Amino acid sequence: MGAFCSVIKFENLQELKRLCHWGPIIALGVIAVCSTMAMIDSVLWYWPLHTTGGSVNFIMLINWTVMILYNYFNAMFIGPGFVPLGWKPENSQDSMYLQYCKVCQAYKAPRSHHCRKCNRCVLKMDHHCPWINNCCGFQNHASFTLFLLLAPLGCIHAAFIFVMTMYTQLYNRLSFGWNTVKIDMSAARRDPLPLIPFGLAAFAATLFALGLALGTTIAVGMLFFIQMKIILRNKTSIESWIEEKAKDRIQYYQLDEVFVFPYDMGSRWKNFKQVFTWSGVPEGDGLAWPIREGCHQYDLTIEQLKQKADKRVRSVRYRVIEDYSGACCPLNKGIKTFFTSPCTEEPRIRLQRGEFILATRGLRYWLYGDKILDDSFVEGVSRIRGWFPRNCVEKCPCDAETDQAPEGEKKNR
Numbered sequence: 001m002g003a004f005c006s007v008i009k010f011e012n013l014q015e016l017k018r019l020c021h022w023g024p025i026i027a028l029g030v031i032a033v034c035s036t037m038a039m040i041d042s043v044l045w046y047w048p049l050h051t052t053g054g055s056v057n058f059i060m061l062i063n064w065t066v067m068i069l070y071n072y073f074n075a076m077f078i079g080p081g082f083v084p085l086g087w088k089p090e091n092s093q094d095s096m097y098l099q100y101c102k103v104c105q106a107y108k109a110p111r112s113h114h115c116r117k118c119n120r121c122v123l124k125m126d127h128h129c130p131w132i133n134n135c136c137g138f139q140n141h142a143s144f145t146l147f148l149l150l151a152p153l154g155c156i157h158a159a160f161i162f163v164m165t166m167y168t169q170l171y172n173r174l175s176f177g178w179n180t181v182k183i184d185m186s187a188a189r190r191d192p193l194p195l196i197p198f199g200l201a202a203f204a205a206t207l208f209a210l211g212l213a214l215g216t217t218i219a220v221g222m223l224f225f226i227q228m229k230i231i232l233r234n235k236t237s238i239e240s241w242i243e244e245k246a247k248d249r250i251q252y253y254q255l256d257e258v259f260v261f262p263y264d265m266g267s268r269w270k271n272f273k274q275v276f277t278w279s280g281v282p283e284g285d286g287l288a289w290p291i292r293e294g295c296h297q298y299d300l301t302i303e304q305l306k307q308k309a310d311k312r313v314r315s316v317r318y319r320v321i322e323d324y325s326g327a328c329c330p331l332n333k334g335i336k337t338f339f340t341s342p343c344t345e346e347p348r349i350r351l352q353r354g355e356f357i358l359a360t361r362g363l364r365y366w367l368y369g370d371k372i373l374d375d376s377f378v379e380g381v382s383r384i385r386g387w388f389p390r391n392c393v394e395k396c397p398c399d400a401e402t403d404q405a406p407e408g409e410k411k412n413r
């Protein structure tokens with residue numbers, strides 16, 4: 001309920017300008033086209049309201065639209081939650097474990113990161129999503145994920161109506177069956193004739209809406225599974241990257257440490273309950289987090305500080321082994337690369353065999369970093385920044401000879 005109030009109050013009218021962006025305009029356009037066409041098709045051509053099935057169908061359609069929009073606007077307007085400006089930890093001693101954000105004039109609370117688009121430190125930041133024109137993080141993780149679940153379900157329902165409408169209109173009487181099941185849909189046909197004749201324009205509009213609905217089902221459905229994985233492991237995509245770099249750092253310096261990710265409670269159900277609650281408000285305040293037994297409250301931030309001090313790990317050097325055109329969703333780099341293309345406005349960079357890349361963060365199938373335009377790898381050379389597929393590059397083995405380990409990290413080398 002609290003969530004609902006903050007949507008209708010629009011505490012900050014400034015938030016409305018989030019709608020003026022290509023992401024929300026396209027997303028709301030797709031929702032509008034699919035739901036309007038599904039309702040028009042249902043009432044006028046396919047499943048009239050005077051049958052029980054027709055009424056249930058229509059109520060379901062309205063239900064999907066309302067729930068999808070409710071979660072979408074919640075994700076957009078409630079936002080991820082930000083670290084308060086000027087924030088410092090209660091115990092001033094703890095600030096030694098935290099990084100400082102100069103823009104927000106605040107310490108970065110555990111799990112928070114500074115978003116350049118929002119220009120604030122975002123609580124439990126996962127990514128900045130252009131479709132809601134806001135970050136996905138602590139407060140809106142549940143509504144964002146529910147939107148990702150409901151949108152494909154609504155689209156599947158709409159797609160079914162589109163297909164049936166086109167089918168019933170192409171064949172005057174519909175009756176199909178198998179050996180044991182026989183479904184007679186002739187009752188669904190308007191008698192004597194539909195209110196409006198199903199002309200070419202209506203057919204084209206329905207076909208267009210069907211394309212949108214199927215595309216949305218696949219693309220958004222994939223995003224839903226990615227978000228569920230993040231929630232069940234209680235590990236954001238940024239944190240997966242920090243963990244990967246931690247393993248790399250420990251292996252490189254052959255240290256005795258083991259990095260245990262501290263926020264995975266060890267049970268999927270416990271992780272799930274942290275995000276999804278009956279009240280709609282996530283557990284905790286987003287600044288302090290429950291941790292796994294045996295872990296320290298600041299394990300992750302300490303690891304981040306170590307990585308910051310270790311220039312070699314802060315950005316991992318890769319060599320390009322396969323050309324890449326810079327396409328958003330490349331068709332020739334494997335199906336997983338195609339479907340997991342990062343959902344951001346950040347650019348992609350074109351790669352050519354033999355080039356070098358410094359990766360600063362990454363996802364399972366994609367990396368983000370700088371292309372080094374000058375082979376000599378000197379500070380300050382011009383660089384191109386963006387995303388590229390992970391399977392086009394390989395980690396550089398040559399670092400071992402050129403880089404110096406930070407003091408105290410050398411061991412048995």
Ligand SMILES: [Zn+2]
Pocket residue numbers: 101102103104105113114115119120121
């Ligand atoms: Zn900040």
Ligand SMILES: [Zn+2]
Pocket residue numbers: 115116117118119122127128129134135136
């Ligand atoms: Zn953001």
